[in-house]
Structure formats: C-alpha cells, structure tokens
Amino acid sequence: MGADTIGTGANGADAERELTQRRREQRGWYFYDWACSVYSTSVLAVFLGPYLTEVAKSAADADGYVHPLGLPVRAGSFFAYAVSLSVIVSVLVMPLAGALADRTGRKKPLLALAAYLGAAATAGMFFLDGDRYLLGGVLLVVANASIAVSTVVYNAFLPQIAPPEERDAVSARGWAFGYAAGALVLVLNLVLYLGHDRFGVSESTAVRICLSSAGLWWGVFTLVPLRRLRERPVAGAESGRVGSGWRQLAATLGDMRRRPLTLWFLLAYLVYNDGVQTVISQASVFGSQELGLSQSTLIVAILLVQVLAVAGALGMGRLAARYGTQRTILGSLGAWTLIVGCGYFLPAGAPVWFFLLAAGIGLIMGGSQALSRSLFSHLVPAGKEAEYFSAYEMSDRGMSWLGPLLFGVTYQLTGSYRDAIISLVLFFVLGFALLLRVPVRRAVREAGNPVPERI
Numbered sequence: 001m002g003a004d005t006i007g008t009g010a011n012g013a014d015a016e017r018e019l020t021q022r023r024r025e026q027r028g029w030y031f032y033d034w035a036c037s038v039y040s041t042s043v044l045a046v047f048l049g050p051y052l053t054e055v056a057k058s059a060a061d062a063d064g065y066v067h068p069l070g071l072p073v074r075a076g077s078f079f080a081y082a083v084s085l086s087v088i089v090s091v092l093v094m095p096l097a098g099a100l101a102d103r104t105g106r107k108k109p110l111l112a113l114a115a116y117l118g119a120a121a122t123a124g125m126f127f128l129d130g131d132r133y134l135l136g137g138v139l140l141v142v143a144n145a146s147i148a149v150s151t152v153v154y155n156a157f158l159p160q161i162a163p164p165e166e167r168d169a170v171s172a173r174g175w176a177f178g179y180a181a182g183a184l185v186l187v188l189n190l191v192l193y194l195g196h197d198r199f200g201v202s203e204s205t206a207v208r209i210c211l212s213s214a215g216l217w218w219g220v221f222t223l224v225p226l227r228r229l230r231e232r233p234v235a236g237a238e239s240g241r242v243g244s245g246w247r248q249l250a251a252t253l254g255d256m257r258r259r260p261l262t263l264w265f266l267l268a269y270l271v272y273n274d275g276v277q278t279v280i281s282q283a284s285v286f287g288s289q290e291l292g293l294s295q296s297t298l299i300v301a302i303l304l305v306q307v308l309a310v311a312g313a314l315g316m317g318r319l320a321a322r323y324g325t326q327r328t329i330l331g332s333l334g335a336w337t338l339i340v341g342c343g344y345f346l347p348a349g350a351p352v353w354f355f356l357l358a359a360g361i362g363l364i365m366g367g368s369q370a371l372s373r374s375l376f377s378h379l380v381p382a383g384k385e386a387e388y389f390s391a392y393e394m395s396d397r398g399m400s401w402l403g404p405l406l407f408g409v410t411y412q413l414t415g416s417y418r419d420a421i422i423s424l425v426l427f428f429v430l431g432f433a434l435l436l437r438v439p440v441r442r443a444v445r446e447a448g449n450p451v452p453e454r455i
Contacts, residue, residue, distance in 0.1 A: 021230075022161060022162075024228055025157075025161045025228055025229055025230060026161050026162065026170055026173075027228070028224055028225045028227065028228025028229055029154070029157055029158070029161055029170075029174065029225055029228075029229060030173055030174050030177040031177065031221055031224035031225050031228075032111075032115075032150075032154045032174075032221075032222065032224075032225040033174040033175060033177045033178035033181070034177045034178060034180070034181040034221055034224075035115070035181070035217065035218050035219075035220075035221035035222045035224070035225075036115065036118070036147055036150065036151070036178070036218050036222075037177075037178030037179065037181050037182050038181055038182055038185045038214045038217045038218060039118065039122055039143065039147060039214050039215070039218055040147070040178075040182070040280070041179075041182030041185070041186060041302060041306060042182070042185055042186060042189055042210055042211070042213075042214045043122060043125070043143070043211055043214050044083075044144075044280065044281050045280055045281065045283065045284060045302050045305075046186065046189070046210075046284055046298055046299055046302045047189075047207050047210050047211055047284075047295075048079070048125070048136070048140065048211060049079050049281065049282065049284045049285040049288075050284055050285060050288040050289075050295065050298070051128070051136075051204075051207050051211075052078065052079050052082070052128070052133060052136045052137075052140070053075065053076060053078065053079050053285060053288075053289065055128065055129075055130070055131060055132060055133045055136055056075040056076075056078040056079070056133040056136075057075040057076075058130070058131045058133075059075075059131035059133050060075040064076075066078060066133060068133075068134060068137065074411070074412050075133075076285075076289060076411060077408040077409075077411055077412050078133060078137065079140075079285060080281075080282060080285075080404040080405070080407050080408030080411070081404070081405070081408050082136075082137040082140045082141065083140070083144065083281050083404040084404045084405045084408070085137075085141055086140055086141040086142075086143075086144035086145055087144065087148075087404075089141055089144075089145045090144065090145045090148040090149070093145060093149055094148055094149055094152050097110055097114070097149045097152055097153065098152050098153075098156070098388070098389060101152070101153050101156060105231060105232060106231060107153045107156060107157065107229075107231065108226055108229060108231060110149075110150075110153050111150055111153040111154060111222075111225070111226065112222070112226055114146045114147075114149040114150035114153070115146070115150045115218065115219070115222045116219055116222070117142065117146045118142070118143045118145075118146025118147050118150065118215075118218065119146075119215045119216070119218040119219035119222070120215065120219075121139045121142040121143040121146065121215070122139070122143045122211065122212065122214050122215030122218060123212045123215030123216055123219075124139050124212070124215070125139050125208065125211035125212050125215070126208045126209065126211065126212035127208075128208060128211070129204060129208065143215075152389050152392075153389075154225070155373060155377075155389040155392065156385040156388075156389045157229055157385075158170065158171060158373070158374070158377050158385075159377045159380060159382070159385050160232055160385065161229075164378060164449065164450055164452050165452060165453075167374040167377050167378070168317050168320050168321065168325060168370075168371060168374045169317055169321075170374075171317075171370045171371070171373045171374035171377070172313045172314055172316070172317030172366075172367070172370040172371070172374075173313075173314070173317075174370070175309070175313040175366040175367075175369060175370040176309075176310045176313045176314050176366065176370075178366075179305075179306045179307075179309035179310045179313065179366055180306070180310050181217075181221075182302075182306040182309075183303055183306035183307050183310070185213070185214065185217060186299060186302060186303040186306060187303065188213075189210040189213075189299060190296065190299045190300065190303065192206050192209060192210060193206050193207065193210065193295065193296060193299060194296055207295075255381075255384070256388070259379070259381075259443075259446055259447060261379070261438060261439065261440075261442060261443035261446055262379040262380075262388075262443060262446075262447060264434070264437070264438050264443075265375070265376065265379060265435070265438050265440075265443065266376075266392065267434055268431050268434035268435040268437075268438060269372055269376070269392070269431070269435075271427055271430050271431040271434060272333055272336070272427055272428055272430075272431025272432065272434075272435070273369075273372065273431070274402050274403040274427050275336065275340070275403055275424045275425075275426075275427030275428050275431065276336065276365065276368065276369065277403060277404075278403030278404050278406075278407055278424055278427075279336075279340065279361065279421075279424060280365070281404060282404065282407050282420070282421070283302075283361075284298050284302070285417070286343070286417045286420070286421055287301065287354055289417055290348070290416070290417035290418060290421075291346060291347075291348045291349065291350075291354060292348050292349050293349070293351060293354060297351045297354070300351075300355070301351075301354055301355055301358040302358070304355060304358045304359055304362060305358050305359075305361055305362035305365065306362070307362065308359055308362030308363050309362045309363070309365050309366035310366070311363070312362055312363040312364060312365065312366050312367050313366030313367050313370050315363075315367065316328055316332065316364070316366070316367025316368070316370070316371060317367065317370065317371070319331075319367075320371050320454075321454065322454075323454075324454050324455055325371050325374065325375045325440070325454075325455050326375065326435065326438070326440050326455065328367070328371055329368055329371050329372060329375070329435065330432060330435060330436060332364045332367060332368035332371075333368070333428050333431055333432040333435070334432065335360070335363075335364045336364060336368070336428045337425055337428040337429055337432070338360075339357060339360045339361060339364075340421065340422070340424050340425050340428065341422070341425055342357060342360075343357055343421050343422070344418050344421060344422040373392075375440065375455070376388075376389075376392050378440075378443075378444045378447070378449055378451075378452070378455065379440075379443050379444060379447045379449075380447060380449075381447050381448050381449070382448065382449075402427075403424060403427060406420075406423050406424070407420045407421070407423065407424070408420075410423050440455055441455060
C-alpha cells in the first residue's frame with residue numbers, strides 16, 4: 001500500500017508540474033497575439049490604407065492613375081491591390097513554412113524569422129513619405145507575408161499546448177490579448193496624432209511614427225513566446241531542405257484529400273474569412289474616402305472595435321461552450337451580413353453612425369476568428385499541426401486576396417466605395433451556406449481526434 005501511495009503521489013506531482021508548464025506556455029503563447037496584432041490594427045486597419053492612398057494620389061498623373069510596373073492603376077485602388085499581391089506572395093511561402101516546421105520539429109526559429117522580418121518591414125514604414133507609394137507597397141507585401149507565415153507556426157502550437165476541452169477558451173484569450181494590445185497602442189497613437197503640434201512633428205511624421213512603432217512593438221514582445229514555448233521532438237525529423245519540404249507538402253495535400261470534411265470546412269472558412277479580412281483592411285479607406293471622416297475619427301472608431309473585441313471574443317467563447325462552436329460561428333456570420341449591409345447606407349460626415357457600425361464589428365470580429373481557429377484545431381491529425389495550419393492560414397490571410405481584389409475592381413469600375421463595400425456581403429452569405437453543411441462531429445472523428453462534448 002505504501003508503494004501504491006508513493007506511486008500515486010509521484011504521478012500527481014508529475015501531473016501538477018505538467019499543468020504548471022502548460023499554463024506557462026499558454027500565457028507565453030498569448031503574447032504573440034499581443035505582439036503582432038498591433039500591426040493588424042494600427043497599420044492595416046487605421047493608418048496605412050488612407051496614408052498610402054494619399055501618397056499614391058500625390059504621385060498620380062492628371063487622370064488620377066499611378067503606373068507601377070507600367071500598369072495603369074487608379075490611385076484609390078493601389079492599397080487594395082497591394083494587399084491582394086501580399087496575399088499571393090503569402091500563398092507561395094506559407095505551405096513550405098508549415099511543412100518545414102512539422103518536418104524538422106523546430107517551430108520557434110521559423111516563428112522568429114518570420115516575426116522579425118515583418119517587424120523590420122513595418123518599422124521601415126517610417127521612411128514612407130513624399131510620393132514613395134512603391135516603397136509602401138513593397139513594405140506592405142513583406143510585412144503581410146511575414147505575419148501570415150509567423151501565424152502558421154504560432155497557430156500550430158495550439159493543439160500542443162491545450163487539450164481539446166480548453167482550446168476554445170485558450171484561442172479566445174489569445175485574440176483578447178491581441179485586441180487589448182491594439183487598443184492600448186491606438187490610445188498612444190491617438191495622443192501623438194492629435195497632439196503632433198505639441199510634440200513638434202508634422203501630421204505626416206506622426207503617422208509614420210505610428211506605423212513604425214507597430215514594428216518595434218511586434219519585435220519586442222515576440223521575445224516572450226520565443227522564451228516560453230517548448231519545441232516538441234518529431235520522430236524521424238530531417239533537415240529543412242527546400243526540396244524535402246515541398247515533397248512533404250505534396251504528401252500533406254494528398255493526406256488532406258483523404259479528409260474531405262476538413263477540406264470542406266477550409267473552403268467555408270476561406271470564403272467567409274475573406275470578407276472579414278477585407279472589412280478589416282478596407283474600413284479606414286471607406287471611412288476616409290467615402291464618408292469623409294477625419295483620421296482622428298477613424299482612430300477612435302478602431303479603438304472602439306479593439307475594446308469591444310476583447311469582450312466579444314471572451315463572450316463568444318462562453319456562447320460556444322453553451323450552444324456549440326459551429327452554431328456560434330454561424331450566428332456571427334449572420335451578424336456580419338447585417339453589418340456590411342448597413343455600411344452601404346451610412347451617411348457621409350456622420351461619425352456617430354460609423355461608431356455604431358464599429359461597435360457591431362468589434363463585438364463579433366474577435367469571436368468569429370477565435371472560434372474558427374479552435375474549431376479547425378479539432379480537425380487536424382496529430383503530428384501535422386503546422387502543415388495543416390499552413391492551409392488554414394492560406395484561408396485566413398493567404399487566400400484573402402479575392403475580397404480586396406473585388407473591392408478594388410468594384411471601385412475602379414464604379415468610382416464608389418459604397419458599391420465596393422456592399423459587394424462583400426457575398427462572402428458572408430456563401431460562407432454561411434458552406435459551413436452549415438459541415439458535420440463537425442464526424443469531421444473530428446475522421447481526423448482521429450476525441451470529440452468534445454459540445455462543438
């Protein structure tokens with residue numbers, strides 16, 4: 001009996017140590033959302049779209065066109081096209097990064113490389129002045145591709161640091177950390193932007209400081225997950241040669257074809273998330289160019305989104321625990337459809353209505369993204385996390401070029417940002433219909449994973 005007691009005590013101590021280590025890793029994991037989400041908010045959602053559009057307009061000809069690589073592009077569409085190009089570049093590199101991460105078992109070096117390349121490109125936006133719209137486009141492509149690659153590796157840690165019953169909550173907390181960081185930095189940005197005269201800098205310089213500071217923030221706080229996350233050994237791990245990585249990717253794609261329900265979920269996510277990402281990246285352009293709102297109004301609106309997104313992500317996590325993850329995501333897509341439809345009718349020069357729209361976006365944005373990530377983690381077979389999440393990230397950022405492209409083409413053809421914004425309803429309606437057809441419990445079983453009590 002004494003031996004049994006000692007054994008039980010030893011097992012209990014081991015379990016306690018494992019739980020402590022897991023909680024430490026989870027807290028470190030949250031900090032990458034804290035680090036990189038500032039780029040998504042301060043750079044993509046607030047400052048870069050309107051600022052790069054104005055830089056492009058200053059370089060435009062008499063007809064309002066710029067000519068990158070000799071191609072005629074309406075200056076007002078340049079930012080949307082640059083976002084689309086960055087996503088296409090991401091498609092070329094993300095699958096390789098995922099294959100290499102799983103093949104070598106060395107996720108942290110890949111996370112560090114992508115994160116610091118993106119942070120450096122973002123910090124370099126300080127030099128985006130005058131008519132340097134091409135420089136802005138190049139830095140945007142590098143930063144967007146880098147954040148996409150780093151997120152592939154970052155997301156691949158989720159199944160390793162959280163058991164199935166914890167993933168909705170852990171994923172939601174990660175998004176909440178990101179939105180909290182975005183809100184904090186936006187407050188600092190607002191102080192600098194509105195008080196630029198008192199700080200002795202021009203408005204343009206203040207914007208460039210806000211852009212570059214997001215890169216510094218990204219780089220500094222990436223140190224936390226790099227210190228706390230653990231590498232997991234991979235049986236038969238090989239060196240990360242490019243050729244072997246692509247061969248592994250081909251094998252992974254073949255493996256995914258044997259799991260059609262996982263692919264069906266990815267198709268649904270590709271469609272509806274394309275709409276989400278386009279709303280995030282183009283909202284400030286819509287507000288400034290179509291509604292005539294000031295930069296300070298846009299900052300306050302995005303700040304409102306960040307604050308409410310923290311509550312929204314956590315609140316939708318609780319709804320998922322009660323009603324199921326798939327059902328909660330479907331409800332959020334219905335809300336997205338309503339919000340984008342209302343955006344078409346917003347009166348120009350009326351900040352209050354724009355703030356109400358921003359509040360609605362904030363309440364559903366974080367939750368729909370966090371729950372999609374946790375739901376997909378149940379559809380990933382063990383040992384293939386990074387490779388499968390590279391496909392997921394292609395649907396998240398990697399394939400989200402159709403929305404910006406449609407937005408840009410619609411504006412180029414009609415000259416109306418209202419027509420451009422209403423075109424995005426298509427993504428939410430079609431995504432809802434596709435997700436509704438996914439039997440998620442069967443999809444989890446086919447991936448070889450235990451089925452949670454409620455999903």
